[in-house]
Amino acid sequence: MSKGITSRSEDYSQWYNDLVIKADLAEYSAVRGCMVIKPYGYGIWERIQAILDKRFKETGHSNAYFPLFIPKSFFSKEASHVEGFATECAVVTHYRLKNDGNGQIVVDEDAKLEEELIVRPTSETIIWNTYKGWIESYRDLPILVNQWANVVRWEMRTRLFLRTAEFLWQEGHTAHATKEEAVAEANQMLEVYADFAENTLALPVVRGRKTENERFAGALDTLCIEALMQDGKALQAGTSHFLGQNFAKAFDVKFTNREGKQEHVWATSWGVSTRLMGALIMAHSDDQGLVLPPKLAPIQVVIVPIYKTDEEKANIDSFVTSLQAELKSKDISVKYDDRDTQRPGFKFAEWELKGVPVRVAVGARDMQNGTVELARRDKQTKETVGQEGLSNRIQLLLEDIQQHMYQKAFDFRETHTTEVNSYEEFKQVIETKGGFVSCHWDGAVETEKRVKEETKATIRCIPLDAKDEEGVCIFTGKPSARRVLFAKAY
Amino acid sequence: MSKGITSRSEDYSQWYNDLVIKADLAEYSAVRGCMVIKPYGYGIWERIQAILDKRFKETGHSNAYFPLFIPKSFFSKEASHVEGFATECAVVTHYRLKNDGNGQIVVDEDAKLEEELIVRPTSETIIWNTYKGWIESYRDLPILVNQWANVVRWEMRTRLFLRTAEFLWQEGHTAHATKEEAVAEANQMLEVYADFAENTLALPVVRGRKTENERFAGALDTLCIEALMQDGKALQAGTSHFLGQNFAKAFDVKFTNREGKQEHVWATSWGVSTRLMGALIMAHSDDQGLVLPPKLAPIQVVIVPIYKTDEEKANIDSFVTSLQAELKSKDISVKYDDRDTQRPGFKFAEWELKGVPVRVAVGARDMQNGTVELARRDKQTKETVGQEGLSNRIQLLLEDIQQHMYQKAFDFRETHTTEVNSYEEFKQVIETKGGFVSCHWDGAVETEKRVKEETKATIRCIPLDAKDEEGVCIFTGKPSARRVLFAKAY
Numbered sequence: 001m002s003k004g005i006t007s008r009s010e011d012y013s014q015w016y017n018d019l020v021i022k023a024d025l026a027e028y029s030a031v032r033g034c035m036v037i038k039p040y041g042y043g044i045w046e047r048i049q050a051i052l053d054k055r056f057k058e059t060g061h062s063n064a065y066f067p068l069f070i071p072k073s074f075f076s077k078e079a080s081h082v083e084g085f086a087t088e089c090a091v092v093t094h095y096r097l098k099n100d101g102n103g104q105i106v107v108d109e110d111a112k113l114e115e116e117l118i119v120r121p122t123s124e125t126i127i128w129n130t131y132k133g134w135i136e137s138y139r140d141l142p143i144l145v146n147q148w149a150n151v152v153r154w155e156m157r158t159r160l161f162l163r164t165a166e167f168l169w170q171e172g173h174t175a176h177a178t179k180e181e182a183v184a185e186a187n188q189m190l191e192v193y194a195d196f197a198e199n200t201l202a203l204p205v206v207r208g209r210k211t212e213n214e215r216f217a218g219a220l221d222t223l224c225i226e227a228l229m230q231d232g233k234a235l236q237a238g239t240s241h242f243l244g245q246n247f248a249k250a251f252d253v254k255f256t257n258r259e260g261k262q263e264h265v266w267a268t269s270w271g272v273s274t275r276l277m278g279a280l281i282m283a284h285s286d287d288q289g290l291v292l293p294p295k296l297a298p299i300q301v302v303i304v305p306i307y308k309t310d311e312e313k314a315n316i317d318s319f320v321t322s323l324q325a326e327l328k329s330k331d332i333s334v335k336y337d338d339r340d341t342q343r344p345g346f347k348f349a350e351w352e353l354k355g356v357p358v359r360v361a362v363g364a365r366d367m368q369n370g371t372v373e374l375a376r377r378d379k380q381t382k383e384t385v386g387q388e389g390l391s392n393r394i395q396l397l398l399e400d401i402q403q404h405m406y407q408k409a410f411d412f413r414e415t416h417t418t419e420v421n422s423y424e425e426f427k428q429v430i431e432t433k434g435g436f437v438s439c440h441w442d443g444a445v446e447t448e449k450r451v452k453e454e455t456k457a458t459i460r461c462i463p464l465d466a467k468d469e470e471g472v473c474i475f476t477g478k479p480s481a482r483r484v485l486f487a488k489a490y
Numbered sequence: 491m492s493k494g495i496t497s498r499s500e501d502y503s504q505w506y507n508d509l510v511i512k513a514d515l516a517e518y519s520a521v522r523g524c525m526v527i528k529p530y531g532y533g534i535w536e537r538i539q540a541i542l543d544k545r546f547k548e549t550g551h552s553n554a555y556f557p558l559f560i561p562k563s564f565f566s567k568e569a570s571h572v573e574g575f576a577t578e579c580a581v582v583t584h585y586r587l588k589n590d591g592n593g594q595i596v597v598d599e600d601a602k603l604e605e606e607l608i609v610r611p612t613s614e615t616i617i618w619n620t621y622k623g624w625i626e627s628y629r630d631l632p633i634l635v636n637q638w639a640n641v642v643r644w645e646m647r648t649r650l651f652l653r654t655a656e657f658l659w660q661e662g663h664t665a666h667a668t669k670e671e672a673v674a675e676a677n678q679m680l681e682v683y684a685d686f687a688e689n690t691l692a693l694p695v696v697r698g699r700k701t702e703n704e705r706f707a708g709a710l711d712t713l714c715i716e717a718l719m720q721d722g723k724a725l726q727a728g729t730s731h732f733l734g735q736n737f738a739k740a741f742d743v744k745f746t747n748r749e750g751k752q753e754h755v756w757a758t759s760w761g762v763s764t765r766l767m768g769a770l771i772m773a774h775s776d777d778q779g780l781v782l783p784p785k786l787a788p789i790q791v792v793i794v795p796i797y798k799t800d801e802e803k804a805n806i807d808s809f810v811t812s813l814q815a816e817l818k819s820k821d822i823s824v825k826y827d828d829r830d831t832q833r834p835g836f837k838f839a840e841w842e843l844k845g846v847p848v849r850v851a852v853g854a855r856d857m858q859n860g861t862v863e864l865a866r867r868d869k870q871t872k873e874t875v876g877q878e879g880l881s882n883r884i885q886l887l888l889e890d891i892q893q894h895m896y897q898k899a900f901d902f903r904e905t906h907t908t909e910v911n912s913y914e915e916f917k918q919v920i921e922t923k924g925g926f927v928s929c930h931w932d933g934a935v936e937t938e939k940r941v942k943e944e945t946k947a948t949i950r951c952i953p954l955d956a957k958d959e960e961g962v963c964i965f966t967g968k969p970s971a972r973r974v975l976f977a978k979a980y
Contacts, residue, residue, distance in 0.1 A: 030564070030619050031557045031607065039552035039635060046553060062529035063536060067521045068558075068609075068640055068656050069580070072587065074520070076595050086587045090559070091597050092609065094581040095644040097562065105566050107581055107606055116597055117521065119558075119582065119609070129520050139831060145529060150558055150640065154585040166558050341629060 003353055007287045012231040016282060020160045023290045023354050025277065033158040033165030040354060041277065043298035045168065048276060049148065051200055051296075052170065055192050061144040061172060066126050068150075069117035074125035078250040081124065084217020088154040090119040090165075119152040124218060124243070124269055127173045128251040135175060135265060137256045142185070143175040151273075161278035162235075162490055169273035175265045177257065179244075182266035183221075186242040189270040190223040193238035201276070202293035202405040203227050203283050204413050205237060206436070206485060208461025213445050216269075220244040226460045226485070228413045229282040232434020234460045234487035237279050240270035278490070283409050284378075290355030291378050293405050294398040301327060301334040301394060302351045306344045306363035313338075315367050319387065323360070326391035332398065352377060357401050358394055378405050419483070423474045426486070430457045436487050440480035442473035451475055457486045493843055497777045502721040506772060510650045513780045513843050515767065523648040523655030530844060531767065533788035535658065538766055539638065541690055541786075542660065545682050551634040551662060556616050558640075559607035564615035568740040571614065574707020578644040580609040580655075609642040614708060614733070614759055617663045618741040625665060625755060627746045632675070633665040641763075651768035652725075652980050659763035665755045667747065669734075672756035673711075676732040679760040680713040683728035691766070692783035692895040693717050693773050694903050695727060696926070696975060698951025703935050706759075710734040716950045716975070718903045719772040722924020724950045724977035727769050730760035768980070773899050774868075780845030781868055783895050784888040791817060791824040791884060792841045796834050796853035803828075805857050809877065813850070816881035822888065842867060847891050848884055868895050909973070913964045916976070920947045926977050930970035932963035941965055947976045 005022055006014040020026055025041030028034075037045060053063070075086040096111035120126065127145075134140060148170045158164050172189060176182040190207060197203045205225035215222040219241035227237045245264040248254070254262045284291040294300050303323065305316040320336050327334045335356075337347050344361065351359055359382075361373040372390065375382035378401050385393060416435025420426045429437050441447060441459065452458050466482040473480050495512055496504040510516055515531030518524075527535060543553070565576040586601035610616065617635075624630060638660045648654050662679060666672040680697060687693045695715035705712040709731035717727045738744070738754040747753050774781040784790050793813065795806040810826050817824045825846075827837050834851065841849055849872075851863040862880065865872035868891050875883060906925025910916045919927050931937060931949065942948050956972040963970050 027620075027623070029557045029616065030561060031559045031616070034557035034559060036557065036620050037555040039554045042554045043552065045555075062533065064529045064532045065527040065535075065658065067519045067524035067526065068642065069521045069524060071520060072595060072597075075587070082595060086595055088586055090582045090607070091584040091587065092580045093583045093597065096578055097565070097576045097581065097608070105562060105572060105576055107562075107583065117580070118587070126520065130517075130526050133517070152558065168555065 003289065003349060005287060005289065005353075008230065015287070016278075017160065019281060019285055019289060025281070025290075026160045028160070031165075033155055035160050035164045035166075037168075037274070040298070044280070044292070044296060045274060045277060047296050047298060049170075052192075052196055052272070053148075055196065056146050056170075056172065059144075059188060059192060061146045061174075064145045064147060065149070066123050066130060066147060068120055070120050070123070070126045072116045072118055074129060075118065077125065078218050078246055080246075081218035081250075085121045085153075086118070089121045090152045090154060092117040092119065120149070121151055121153045122269075122271075123147065123149070123151075123171055124173065124247050125251070128247040128253060128267070131173075131175055131265070132251055132253045135253055135255050138177045138258055141175055141177045141255060141265065142181065144172075144185075145174065146170055146172040159278075161274055161281070164274075167274045169271050171269060171271040174268045175248075175253070176268070177255065177263075177266070179266050182244075182268050183242050186221070186223055186240045186268045186270065189268070190225065190238075190240040193240065193270070193272060194225050197225055197227065197237055198406065200293065200295045201280055201283075202295075202402055202409060203237065203279060204406065204410040206461060206463050207465070208463045208485065210239075210461060211445070211448060211459045211484070213448050214458065216241045218243060218246050219269075220246070223464075224461055226487075227279050227283060228409075228416060228435060228487070229279070229490070230412065231282070232416055232488070234436065234489040235275070235279045235282070236460070236489065237276060238270070238272040241268060243267040243269060284405055285355065286380075288380070289353035291405070292355035292357060294357045294402045297355065297357050298333065299335045299354075299356050300332050300398055301358045301360060302347075302356045303334065303336045303360045303362065304344050304347045304351075305336075305338055306361060308364070312364040312367070315364070316362055319362065319367065323390060327394065330391060330395050332391075332395065358397055360390075360394075376401055378408075417485075420474065421471070426474050427455055430455050430486070430488065434488065436460065436485045438483045438485055439474045440471035440482075441484045442476050442478035442480055444476070444478075447473060447475050451486070457488050460485045460487050460489060493779065493839060495777060495779065495843075498720065505777070506768075507650065509771060509775055509779060513845065515771070515780075516650045518650070521655075523645055525650050525654045525656070527658075527764070530788070534770070534782070534786060535764060535767060537786050537788060539660075542682075542686055542762070543638075545686065546636050546660075546662065549634075549678060549682060551636045551664075554635045554637060555639070556613050556620060556637060558610055560610050560613070560616045562606045562608055564619060565608065567615065568708050568736055570736075571708035571740075575611045575643075576608070579611050580642045580644060582607040582609065610639070611641055611643045612759075612761075613637065613639070613641075613661055614663065614737050615741070618737040618743060618757070621663075621665055621755070622741050622743045625743055625745050628667045628748055631665055631667045631745060631755065632671065634662075634675075635664065636660055636662040649768075651764050651771070654764075657764045659761050661759060661761040664758045665738075665743070666758070667745065667753075667756070669756050672734075672758050673732050676711070676713055676730045676758045676760065679758070680715065680728075680730040683730065683760070683762060684715050687715055687717065687727055688896065690783065690785045691770055691773075692785075692892055692899060693727065693769060694896065694900040696951060697954045698975065699954065700729075700951060701935070701938060701949045701974070703938050704948065706731045708733060708736050709759075710736070713954075714951055716977075717769050717773060718899075718906060718925060718977070719769070719980070720902065721772070722906055722978070724926065724975075724979040725765070725769045725772070726950070726979065727766060728760070728762040731758060733757035733759060774895055775845065776870075778870070779843035781895070782845035782847060784847045784892045787845065787847050788823065789825045789844075789846050790822050790888060791848045791850060792837075792846045793824065793826045793850045793852065794834050794837045794841075795826075795828050796851060798854070802854040802857070805854070806852055809852065809857065813880060817884065820881060820885050822881075822885065848887055850880075850884075866891055868898075907975075910964065911961070916964050917945055920945050920976070920978065924978065926950065926975045928973045928975055929964045930961035930972075931974045932966050932968035932970055934966070934968075937963060937965050941976070947978050950975045950977050950979060
């Protein structure tokens, strides 16, 4: 099959678009900025959902569901929230269409809503309005709830998975009796995300804190995980917010504490979205297509038979049947691609494009020799190995691929994180090498804005593990106590 | 705890509302007609999703995701579809709010959409517009795709789970090369639903076909499963539609067949929704609260300790720890409710209200005697049994409860299905006893409408297993070849 994927060196952005389309992950729909997530892409998202959902439940959270629509007035209740979210969103104004008598379907002006409804861009407001009814005393706390849902943010420039008008995500919304407990929750969920990114997505991330400028609208503190893509741009892969009592105050949610006094409730929210699909693609894939980490791949092993006669095929089938059973008993997902409509070379290319970690090819001669050809997607290497003990070998190979993919991405990030001590150096690295730039910053919003205007780089985060280090801001020369990470970002 | 549930005999409708609220299943939100599904209710929905999703995948389907919004013009393309759906739906007309300068957030009239967007009430149109790009040849068929999503239908009178403006559902949309294959798919999915209803929900259903009058807007044939609630009203629990080539023609979706000729594609769609939650509640529950079939219950067994001293508690704890481990090894979900903030009686009432199938109570005297008290929710009975072999006994008990709940609902339906041969008899049964009324009907849409106007009863379905039987329509006296099922319905 002809892949038709632009190479990364030629045009990284086009490579990404080609890959998403050609690997059957997603496509644009007839609705501006909205995507269709195709079955293969959705299968990967289902794996992300299943693994995260399990971790949320292990940490005591339950799922629930809140309305798609939010009354317009709710947005005005939390001052900084409205600035961040109310501007670019889909507004429902009517609840009926009608036939205009000339065979045209038009909006029925008699069916105008008294108050416009906003299609949720995030659910803090409707959820805190609900929590008001759930919370009376400290005995009702904590509330540890998550929602898997679609949200809409009216983006003008969209890219599949990375920035779409509608996207899928999860949003956790928790309520606590104390500030300490809420802060601990926000930290815990950041670590859940970081662990998932590193151990499942094979994606090394920097755990950090956003500056005031990049903070979630309505949060007192936004924690984040930041990953580096192969083009040297950063991607925010998840956020966890400590919201203080902002939403509790906006929606008047109080509880009676153990001492019998009324207090406002403390809150967190945290989310990851289908954007993770973009991170996954851009961190690992190559010019031949997708490269999926084994722990996330919907299909971990594909088996392709190579034969000329029905007899050869029957012989291979019988071997494959027992191999499949062995792999399944080890919880390894396997697909036997014995379509008779396509040649082996076409199948090789297709599964390579779709990023299946391990390919087993077995032909008539292999059957005579008791061998198979074993290929790994990440390194693009293959070898002939014995059929004896094959499922054990594949299990180890999958672990090795997972580890190698992480290490490769980690090494890339290490070589693309540069410490600089002057603005000249800073600009040069941002413009040529890219990646994370570690430098001193004076802590001022204004400085960050100026640097962004001049270089398009933003502060991705103040790393949580940043060491105390006396220094001076590369832009203003003012004193600084620790380094921050700048980068151009998605 | 005081349950505050109206009894069924007093006011069935109020009993339902009370139960949904008090058992923490769902509540109304600040948005007209939209519900909040609370964690306990959502946990039941997650079980429904998991079990059905597995069956969809076993029958070869994959999940995907299509846009929330549908361009208005799409609805006009399939003539009967627009009549059914375009009238009562949420319409997005603008994509931005703004601050009006006086601190008020208003809709920005400069951000008016060129074409209004409909929040999907069902996705046939946007999906068939998408399938056009996926299908060229018979090799691209069949497409077997399902979507789990939220949909919006602007209902004027709403009831939690049964009829809400926004609800959650799954919608399968398949594309086939032949009529026969599409018909077989629609039949297969009806059987998946029926089997799920009967074997998981413990809900006996009639498999049937809708009359023209009740058919899905755009379908050539609508198959359904119909269940009977305890108040004698019917509830449609799932539908599977054979759409013919209607949507393929509306969206110009053709394929090249094996003979090289262009043909329109054949279609089905099928869905169940959070309405199933309503069916589940109304079919089984009693005046004490929810009664959940074991195969669906998020918690199958609750264990309540009864103790006075820490020593007694420690002794019980150690027994419970090993019981929990045994139950978990049998895939039985168990909760140990050892909250020290509530008394045993409160806990008994709470878990009864929430419908947990089996309760184990164990006190200090039980520990001396080597016994526990074992209570089953469905029959409201309890007995003292030995600790020896308890997990086996519980496993058998859960199976017995599942079976008994089905049988009870089945017997109720049998005694509430009445054959009548005159309109007088018909009216009397509909008005007094309720339930399904089996009678002859002349096949005319007009007759069905007249009967509905006069009695509020509709034809729920023409049962698939209806025997050929010569008769005359109870309303018009015209000839009829088989009986149909009438009932008042939700």
